[in-house]
Amino acid sequence: MTARIGVITFPGTLDDRDTQRAVRLAGAEAVPLWHRDKDLKQVDAVVLPGGFSYGDYLRAGAISRFSPVMETVIEQARGGLPVLGICNGFQVLTETHLLPGAMLRNDSLHFICRDQRLRVENADTAWTADYTAGQEISVPLKNIDGRYVADERTLDMLEAEGRVAFRYLTEGDTADGYGNPNGSLRDIAGVTNEAGNVVGLMPHPEHAVEPLIGTGRTDGLGFFTSILKKLVTA
Numbered sequence: 001m002t003a004r005i006g007v008i009t010f011p012g013t014l015d016d017r018d019t020q021r022a023v024r025l026a027g028a029e030a031v032p033l034w035h036r037d038k039d040l041k042q043v044d045a046v047v048l049p050g051g052f053s054y055g056d057y058l059r060a061g062a063i064s065r066f067s068p069v070m071e072t073v074i075e076q077a078r079g080g081l082p083v084l085g086i087c088n089g090f091q092v093l094t095e096t097h098l099l100p101g102a103m104l105r106n107d108s109l110h111f112i113c114r115d116q117r118l119r120v121e122n123a124d125t126a127w128t129a130d131y132t133a134g135q136e137i138s139v140p141l142k143n144i145d146g147r148y149v150a151d152e153r154t155l156d157m158l159e160a161e162g163r164v165a166f167r168y169l170t171e172g173d174t175a176d177g178y179g180n181p182n183g184s185l186r187d188i189a190g191v192t193n194e195a196g197n198v199v200g201l202m203p204h205p206e207h208a209v210e211p212l213i214g215t216g217r218t219d220g221l222g223f224f225t226s227i228l229k230k231l232v233t234a
């Protein structure tokens, strides 16, 4: 049976179509979910795509957190539903406290749009199983509130538990996509919850899934194939 992956659209979401496309390219059915849906239509996993949900008013992700759809997502994620938050989706996941930490304005105070090199640090999550730990990938990055912060204790805990899922690669030329783009503490680009079903990151894997688009790299497709593998073997 084809896996059903829900893709949530909030008012102001931008990357829902690309995310649906990535889901289909990986071989699953993309199920559109609207922010007012409390019913998740029996999807097997959910992706919160990027954009400016509710116009980023108050703070990115701060209003989406209270949407009807998130009420159900929070409840089901605690029960093991796989959830991936990309960029604004990651911001929503920190606001809901499904993931620890918070996102502040980039240290440059500029919106940054570029291809970004990352290292997959944890290949045991529901969304990274098709990568190998330590693998370097390059996917687009585009945001203004991308600076990941948390208190020292939380950061130490994340490191100790292997929950820093992705780190910005800093050893190389900025022109080639290296460097910490926003001042994120410990170069953290994404994290996972303890169970590995909830994962969030600032860069955009859904924009790097087809050889004819962008740099031609398909480094992001692994997120969407990983979850399928996980669902088949579950």
Ligand SMILES: NC(=O)CC[C@H](N)C(=O)O
Binding pocket: 049, 050, 051, 052, 053, 056, 060, 086, 087, 088, 089, 142, 143, 144, 145, 146
């Ligand atoms: N690409 C995005 O999802 C943008 C995220 C968010 N609105 C920001 O600018 O930080």
